[in-house]
Amino acid sequence: MRKIVYLKAAFLYIALATFSSAPAGAIENYIPSVSLENYWTFSGSPQLGASLAGTREFARGDTVTFFVDLANYGRVMGFKADKRADTVMDRMLADRELEYEWERTTALGITGTLRSGSDLIEVRSGDQVVEALRSGERSTDPMRFVIRISNRAPAGEYPLTLHLSYDYQYNVEVDADSIDADGRLRGFRTAYWYERADETVTIPVIVKREAYFEIAEVDADLWAGEKGSIIEVTYRNTGEEVAEDAIARLSVFKPFSSTDDQAYIGTLHPGEERTVRFRVDVDSDATEKPYSINSEIKYTDLLGGTVISESMRIPVNVGPSKRSYLLPIVVGLIIAAAGSASLLRKRRKGD
Template sequence: MKRVRYTVIAVVALILLAGKSFALDYKDEPYFTAYIAGSDHVGKGESQLTVVVTNNAILREVTYNDYTEYAFISSNTNMLTTAYNVSLSFEGCDGIEVRTPGQYFAAFPAMKPVQLPISIKVKEGIKAGEYTLKLKISYEVIDYVFLDSNYYQPTPSSVTSQIQKEYNDTGTLTKTTVINETVLPKQWFDWIKYKFKKKEQTIELRVVVEEEDVKLEVVGVKAENFVAGGKGKLTVTIRNAGEKTAKDLFVMLTTPSGFTSFSTLTKPPTEVPAQTLQGLLSMLSPMAMGQIQIPQFKIPEEITAVLAKGTYFVGDLPPNSTANVTFVVDISTDEAGYYPFQLKGVYVDEYGEVKQTPNTAFGVWLEEGPEVEVLSTNSSIYAGSKGELEVTLKISMPVEDAKLSISANPPLSAIVSEYYLGDVSGECKALFKLKASRDAEAAVYPAKLKLTYKIGDKEASKEVDIGVAVHERMKFGVEGMGVVPAGEEAIVTVKVKNLGSFEVKDATARITVVDPFSTTDDTAYIGSLKPGEETNVSFKLKADKDATPKLYALNLEVKYKDPSDEWVISEPVKMPVKVVESKGIPKAAIGVIVVAAIAVASYVYRKRKSVEKA
């Protein structure tokens, strides 16, 4: 029985009542039980056990003296069955050492078992038999609760009423009854104070130490290419720490989630004793047992694949002898860390019986996969043209057969999207060719790099985001104005200026001729033109004789090679051309002159003829 006492100050209808005390009786307070889950049989050396600890308190009975007690306790009954400030520690015995440190729980609710994994070491020389480990628990339970509570009684006007109406068979109201509901005090607590009582328990846990004829002990671990997302090789050096020879020993590797093991035997054994095979298959593939001719010593093909996965055939392993077992481990997890592995052996003892060794645990450190860091990007991509993107990146660890690819969305498109790196580590460069559409704005556009590589013989990949700078489209300007008289042909010369940010090479200017113009020479060679430079270009234009004298504009385009040595045609710019009236002799005057010339010539001719006759 447990008694919780209260000191309560209650305010009823604003009248203070002091010094009144209350008591609460309840059953049961927290107490613990514990047991070893699974097998409690261990061998010499290190072993893992799982201890299940439970707070078995059940609130079997509560006696309330008044409403104040009920109002507080009824909504907080779990506090009475919860153990607080719980410390758990394990003690071994002669020959058995518990290596797991103590555990602490701020609160341990009732009927919620907790599993505690513990590691023990059974020393050499200990005799087989039963031994006792001790679990010591110290905790606190609530002893007293002190309350300062206030409450008020509602006035009659605030009392809730219920109206009952009764009707006869004809539907006429015959009776009305008003019932006032019972109004409970409205209560709150100004402060609550708890007093705890310390308690201790000691629970004994039985373990059985077995005499082991064969015990596998891990004396060395070598991991190669053990990298997240890759494929590595794991070589474990084992020792027979038992007293008898393990005949026809198979060693199996048990991996944690995210790992898959394969034997490195290129050709698994084709002949083994039937007893060993039977014991092995009972662990590996129970369904395959029905397909095996046990008296036959040959291993069927369907079992060869089973033996090749996470199983290594050692043969005979005498006491205190060592052997290396090697497995290929496929790693699908991406998280680095220290992962638990286990080895187990299946062998034939001296009496021809198939036996299994206990699991032997060991840990392997898994490294992070290669980190890809983009150090710099250099873009020669301009709107409306193709360009190169040079990426300098750093790979945190050596990788084999690496290649880098790039993917982008409009307005970018990849022309050359892959670059082979080979076997690399540290800084390296990759070069891609991309094209930006004509309407692309000068900006930095997102793209994604994907590094594909091999660790061991497994291909893996990493992705990283980058920005690709697209520069403003090349622009040219035209300065000056051509003048062509109507009906005549003239040489028109203007200046073309590079308004862009890079030098163009092998540039040629070309005009598009429309009415009232015609031409026999519509191109002009420019050559190289640096940013801000200008040069003269000339074209031969003829204006129709009926052309209206005014200012015209012809389109001028420049074809050039950009910094990536790609041919590009610029956006057209306007070249102004003015048609003016012809400045030659008027047509009427020309006629008079022609007639006069003919008359003079005729006169001279006749004059010469007359002289010759004379």
Template sequence: MKKMIILAFLLIFMISGVAGAYDTLSVYSVSQSFDFGENYYNVYGGPDISATIIGSNEFDRGQTVTLNVDLINNGKLLGFKNDRTPDDADEIFGAQTEMKLESAVVDATGIVASLSADPGSPIEVKSVSQKIGSIKSGQNSVSPAKFDIKIDKNAKAGEYNLYLNLSYDYQKNVQVMDPDATTQTYDVNRWYGMMVQNQTLKVIVKDQVDFEIVSTTGSLFSGGEEVISVEIKNKGEEEAKNVKIMANPSDPLSTTDGVAFISSMTPGSTAVAKLKIKADSEAVAKVYGIDTVIRYETMEGDIKYSDTLQVPVEVKEVGLFQRLFGWI
């Protein structure tokens, strides 16, 4: 009687533990050859896979990176419940064999992994679902799951969620048939279940300097040279020190002084850089884009360069005044 009470208590504990460990647990149809009347044990437990991003989870906006996700199976065998008492040597051998085989309930097989992001998230998952294989309890995946993600260049700094979905099979029950203790032979019938687990992975878009061209002031005529004022904004979250703006115009525009220095720019601040731009005499009247790169120093003292920014500069058609008097 005392043993029965302990067994009942253990069973309640095991069932409650399993319920909290998994998101979704389902069972495939029982094979027609599976005879519950021949089953010696019911086993409790199952796989439990957790995921970890390998390396740093912090990235810059605008990056396309590969996330390496390590998977480990923390599945636990919680216990057995005797379903039928063996009567003779063959059945004792069969029961012992079944108990050994039942321990595989904690192993995950045929794992399929997929990754997704919130609707409207600045992080785009570029990879499709992938097969991971099998993971025995206490072991890691042979190789990490790899997912390519792209972070929007306008993403705000902060923490974003990615959702890892895992689906896999596990051995729910085993039936040993025709055991022969003398020859140590038997047949086996397995009943499989399917499990789905979901885990949230955190990805951080780092605070950083980020520049944009706000406006340009000034224009020039073909064959002329003018100082163009360029308003620049640090729309990022970090301060930029020793800022230098470098313009690299292409034909029909050129420069004799395409570098401007700004001491520092705090987050949200703007500054005006003055660039001397010349238009070739054959330049067509229109708005040209000048490739501009900003060199700056981070708060840690690292030298970095911005992406190439387009500075719009208008070349106007030469009028009568310019033809008669030139540029005074």
């Protein structure tokens, strides 16, 4: 029976919200155009709670989707009779109204808006909606929010604010024309009042402690056609944990190639930096311009697990091929040798 009552209330709520002449957001409650008999006054309202489904711990630099479950802890705090039910029809109407009044604690049209209090956490999703949530129930479909955690976010807890806005049934009035021969109400009708409510829930997310790396310095001026060019890179651990057995490696692409694309770093503590070298070959037809070579660090964390860092870009500049002076030198030597031979023959003739 209460299921039927709930569906009726939800339908009437939607109808009132849809056909109200006032613009959306202009009023705080929905008041029907007719006033009927009121036998009961109830107190109480919905009370929403929110919790993360799954982990609340994420890595810096991540873009993640997390799920928020809603629960309605609202309850009826009390009720009193507003009108004496002196007649049979009054008693029947009072009983019918009583059934509807218990739906006061149902939250309708719940809209959730997530906000971040830090520029290090960006909320990338819009409002999320749950159609209705009765007292004592949890949402079957969680709200989904997408956040982006900055690469600069230090480890720690970041509170996110979930603003919840919804409507709930504030009052019900009933009336009927008469009682028929079968003892049923004829011309039964209802009028509903709905009121808007707002709640704010804090949802903390945690940026976990980990080793994190950035490129502090690069020396990489290369030349087209050059073999065994040196790229010198300084890596810094900007995280909160130690990286052990760290190895830096390149992901090269044309016009580059390498047989020496890995460099051992060793143990790198938070705030510590280490400089390593790579050797690369540059194709002779490489275009003269700036390039980026991707780099990552493979290391062992404190739990003994193998971790691969986010990709980092190494800026390199490729200049034109260097002019070779070998041929002019050889030609010069030949000319000089020929001149010396000619001079020697002249001297012999003179003798």
